[in-house]
Amino acid sequence: xxxxxxxxxxxxxxxxxxxxxxxxxxxxxxxxxxxxxxxxxxxxxxxxxxxxxxxxxxxxxxxxxxxxxxxxxxxxxxxxxxxxxxxxxxxxxxxxxxxxxxxxxxxxxxxxxxxxxxxxxxxxxxxxxxxxxxxxxxxxxxxxxxxxxxxxxxxxxxxxxxxxxxxxxxxxxxxxxxxxxxxxxxxxxxxxxxxxxxxxxxxxxxxxxxxxxxxxxxxxxxxxxxxxxxxxxxxxxxxxxxxxxxxxxxxxxxxxxxxxxxxxxxxxxxxxxxxxxxxxxxxxxxxxxxxxxxxxxxxxxxxxxxxxxxxxxxxxxxxxxxxxxxxxxxxxxxxxxxxxxxxxxxxx
Amino acid sequence: xxxxxxxxxxxxxxxxxxxxxxxxxxxxxxxxxxxxxxxxxxxxxxxxxxxxxxxxxxxxxxxxxxxxxxxxxxxxxxxxxxxxxxxxxxxxxxxxxxxxxxxxxxxxxxxxxxxxxxxxxxxxxxxxxxxxxxxxxxxxxxxxxxxxxxxxxxxxxxxxxxxxxxxxxxxxxxxxxxxxxxxxxxxxxxxxxxxxxxxxxxxxxxxxxxxxxxxxxxxxxxxxxxxxxxxxxxxxxxxxxxxxxxxxxxxxxxxxxxxxxxxxxxxxxxxxxxxxxxxxxxxxxxxxxxxxxxxxxxx
Numbered sequence: 001x002x003x004x005x006x007x008x009x010x011x012x013x014x015x016x017x018x019x020x021x022x023x024x025x026x027x028x029x030x031x032x033x034x035x036x037x038x039x040x041x042x043x044x045x046x047x048x049x050x051x052x053x054x055x056x057x058x059x060x061x062x063x064x065x066x067x068x069x070x071x072x073x074x075x076x077x078x079x080x081x082x083x084x085x086x087x088x089x090x091x092x093x094x095x096x097x098x099x100x101x102x103x104x105x106x107x108x109x110x111x112x113x114x115x116x117x118x119x120x121x122x123x124x125x126x127x128x129x130x131x132x133x134x135x136x137x138x139x140x141x142x143x144x145x146x147x148x149x150x151x152x153x154x155x156x157x158x159x160x161x162x163x164x165x166x167x168x169x170x171x172x173x174x175x176x177x178x179x180x181x182x183x184x185x186x187x188x189x190x191x192x193x194x195x196x197x198x199x200x201x202x203x204x205x206x207x208x209x210x211x212x213x214x215x216x217x218x219x220x221x222x223x224x225x226x227x228x229x230x231x232x233x234x235x236x237x238x239x240x241x242x243x244x245x246x247x248x249x250x251x252x253x254x255x256x257x258x259x260x261x262x263x264x265x266x267x268x269x270x271x272x273x274x275x276x277x278x279x280x281x282x283x284x285x286x287x288x289x290x291x292x293x294x295x296x297x298x299x300x301x302x303x304x305x306x307x308x309x310x311x312x313x314x315x316x317x318x319x320x321x322x323x324x325x326x327x328x329x330x331x332x333x334x335x336x337x338x339x340x341x342x343x344x345x346x347x348x
Numbered sequence: 349x350x351x352x353x354x355x356x357x358x359x360x361x362x363x364x365x366x367x368x369x370x371x372x373x374x375x376x377x378x379x380x381x382x383x384x385x386x387x388x389x390x391x392x393x394x395x396x397x398x399x400x401x402x403x404x405x406x407x408x409x410x411x412x413x414x415x416x417x418x419x420x421x422x423x424x425x426x427x428x429x430x431x432x433x434x435x436x437x438x439x440x441x442x443x444x445x446x447x448x449x450x451x452x453x454x455x456x457x458x459x460x461x462x463x464x465x466x467x468x469x470x471x472x473x474x475x476x477x478x479x480x481x482x483x484x485x486x487x488x489x490x491x492x493x494x495x496x497x498x499x500x501x502x503x504x505x506x507x508x509x510x511x512x513x514x515x516x517x518x519x520x521x522x523x524x525x526x527x528x529x530x531x532x533x534x535x536x537x538x539x540x541x542x543x544x545x546x547x548x549x550x551x552x553x554x555x556x557x558x559x560x561x562x563x564x565x566x567x568x569x570x571x572x573x574x575x576x577x578x579x580x581x582x583x584x585x586x587x588x589x590x591x592x593x594x595x596x597x598x599x600x601x602x603x604x605x606x607x608x609x610x611x612x613x614x615x616x617x618x619x620x621x622x623x624x625x626x627x628x629x630x631x632x633x634x635x636x637x638x639x640x641x642x643x644x645x646x647x
Contacts, residue, residue, distance in 0.1 A: 025479070025482065025483075028483065029482075029483045029486050029487060032483055032487065033487050033491075036487070036491075036492060036495060037491075037495065040495035040496060040498070040499045041495065041498060041499060043499040043500075160627075160630060160631070160634070161627060163630075164623075164626045164627045164629075164630040165623045165626065165627070166576050166579065166580075166622050166623065166626055168579075168580070168583065168598075169619045169620075169622055169623050172598070172602075172607060172615055172619050173616075173619060175607055176607050176610075176612060176615070176616075180607060180608060180610055181610070187607075187608050188608065278488060281488055281490050281491070284490070284580075284584065285580055285583050285584070288583060288584070288602065289602060289607075299494075299584065300584055300585060303494075303498070303584055303585040303586060304585050308498070311494065311498060312495075315491040315494055315495055318488055318490070318491050319487060319488060319491050322486065322487070322488045323486055323487070326486045
């Protein structure tokens with residue numbers, strides 16, 4: 001009993017070490033990301049406020065006095081007159097409070113409000129597309145690998161083509177053929193301009209109509225990539241000793257497919273987690289193509305308007321999501337992957 | 349003196365270089381490779397020789413008005429500025445491929461450098477280099493690309509290539525490190541080390557030749573993703589600020605609503621060419637992969 005407990009305790013501490021190690025690297029990567037996010041936009045010749053003021057004055061309609069006021073307000077708001085170290089600390093302090101600053105172009109709207117407005121659209125578009133594409137892709141992949149023959153010969157080149165196709169190219173072609181040429185679907189936006197967002201039937205049908213094309217274009221691309229990965233993994237597993245051994249023992253086909261599926265799934269699960277992590281950044285351009293009111297469109301507009309706070313807010317947001325997904329994958333691997341479990345348990 | 353001696357020494361590395369060359373020659377017989385290869389050649393010829401053959405020397409020349417449909421003058425019509433789309437397509441293909449080549453080369457060179465040094469030296473050096481690699485891998489490259497691009501006031505072709513390359517190397521570095529640390533313990537490396545070969549030539553002649561196939565594959569993948577990253581950045585409004593690339597063509601076509609107004613000649617050609625480039629490179633990569641990984645070959 002005593003011995004068992006100490007072994008258990010040692011195991012825990014090794015596993016805790018593994019987790020601590022991962023937490024440390026997560027925080028370190030996060031710090032680097034924060035620094036990059038802070039420093040890089042400040043390398044712009046002059047300063048961002050100059051750029052935005054230049055734009056405002058060239059647009060006319062703003063008097064010189066008002067401009068000066070705006071300038072002073074922006075400089076104070078961003079603390080651009082203070083030393084860099086102090087600016088960085090202010091920056092971190094604000095982020096810790098969930099404040100990403102004021103948008104240049106749509107002042108006085110705060111950046112986090114703009115992102116919060118756009119984010120539900122992006123999530124509603126991407127999350128179902130990722131989940132459905134992932135499931136479909138894995139099933140088709142393992143099927144193509146196991147059945148071989150005509151199914152594989154038909155599916156493999158198709159998947160090769162759709163997964164090699166840049167996702168935005170497919171979006172553009174779908175938009176043109178189905179929405180402009182055949183006029184089956186609306187040609188962009190998140191909902192018809194004739195309806196106003198609300199929880200009513202006309203709005204929901206309009207939103208669904210506009211939802212279909214970007215959704216399908218994302219699913220097609222995702223299915224292709226997943227199926228190729230799963231097919232390759234399954235072919236590799238089909239050749240593995242345990243499959244030959246099971247076959248020679250007379251184990252049934254379905255059971256072998258299940259074994260293969262389970263073993264080939266591990267990297268695919270990672271893929272799913274990482275895809276969910278890059279949910280925000282994964283379809284930026286699809287949104288632009290369809291004029292879908294998500295984060296991609298917001299980013300596009302902000303780049304055109306040199307709205308640096310919003311650009312920075314979005315990049316920060318994307319980084320946090322991706323880093324968190326990576327972190328959780330690492331932790332989950334510690335539990336799932338027998339090799340890591342064995343190493344942390346000191347069996348190897 | 350030592351250099352002379354080295355030359356006379358029958359190097360196993362040189363033999364392996366030759367063998368891998370022979371292997372890649374053999375791969376010519378795979379139809380998939382042939383298809384990808386010929387497609388790539390055609391695209392290259394179109395981009396690099398096209399302007400000479402068709403005698404178009406200025407993609408920025410105004411030949412018509414906004415979205416003129418295809419005609420005898422302008423085979424693929426005009427874009428939103430009145431430029432000839434056909435001419436733009438040739439120069440755009442060239443620019444996109446050049447940016448991809450620069451990005452791919454930068455990424456591959458950095459990746460090999462970090463990967464071999466980490467894998468060969470081991471210990472503390474390896475720990476630090478791989479920690480760096482893992483961090484750069486986790487930070488999404490599109491974010492760094494966006495931040496870098498807005499930090500530069502002017503963005504040239506070379507600049508774009510380098511920016512994309514410096515965010516893309518970690519994958520190559522990881523693969524190269526894994527290969528290096530397994531190759532390091534091979535006998536021929538020990539023999540070379542014992543005969544007093546210096547670390548650098550050890551890496552060049554005894555390590556790199558043995559993983560040439562991986563490096564070529566990684567380069568093709570990097571080239572592909574470089575071209576696509578450039579297009580994506582351009583469509584976000586962060587492309588090169590002078591000249592034309594396939595991504596720039598798409599950016600203007602989208603911004604000036606060519607899709608919704610039905611001016612297909614403005615957006616179909618760049619879309620198609622980006623897809624063809626990506627498809628041919630993927631075919632090349634996967635056929636090379638099959639040659640060096642017999643397990644993937646299906647009868």
